[in-house]
Amino acid sequence: SHIVYALSCLQNHVWVDVTHHNASLPPLAIKNPECLGLIRQLERNNDVGAQHYCVLKDACIYFYAGIRSTHALGGIYLHGYAITEQTLGSKRSVIEAKPPSEEFKTFYLCADNGADNNRWIAALKTSISKWLPLHQAIHIFMNSPLEETRM
Numbered sequence: 001s002h003i004v005y006a007l008s009c010l011q012n013h014v015w016v017d018v019t020h021h022n023a024s025l026p027p028l029a030i031k032n033p034e035c036l037g038l039i040r041q042l043e044r045n046n047d048v049g050a051q052h053y054c055v056l057k058d059a060c061i062y063f064y065a066g067i068r069s070t071h072a073l074g075g076i077y078l079h080g081y082a083i084t085e086q087t088l089g090s091k092r093s094v095i096e097a098k099p100p101s102e103e104f105k106t107f108y109l110c111a112d113n114g115a116d117n118n119r120w121i122a123a124l125k126t127s128i129s130k131w132l133p134l135h136q137a138i139h140i141f142m143n144s145p146l147e148e149t150r151m
Helices: 008-012 014-023 114-129 134-142
Strands: 002-004 035-042 051-057 060-064 074-077 082-087 093-098 107-110
Touching: 014 060, 014 074, 035 060, 035 114, 051 114, 082 114, 093 114
Parallel strands: 002 074
Antiparallel strands: 035 051, 035 107, 051 060, 060 074, 082 093, 093 107
């Protein structure tokens, strides 16, 4: 499975194991999902994009071909991203996920209707806010005295 990691320093991070494990499960097997439903991922300049069944868990959106899929096609890891509602070209309202720095991709997502968009926006904000942005966490860890980090 190919998960798009927003931050390159994630390679040896514990969440990589968790996300790979989750990505190998059927969508309905992910425990305590924070949001699920159909979502279209759009490109910036147009509003066509494939619709997928998606599950949000721990600030990661997993994309499935459909509700009966056996595993995820991939996912987007959104730690540190800012979620807002925007209007694209055709005036339709979309969810913008903006990265913590320019080198990462901005994602545009769109649910079936405004109410669904709002449900996803609320869930995404809540999910992301539970996690200290990773670069901050690593900075704190790297700068803390050894005694504090020993088990």
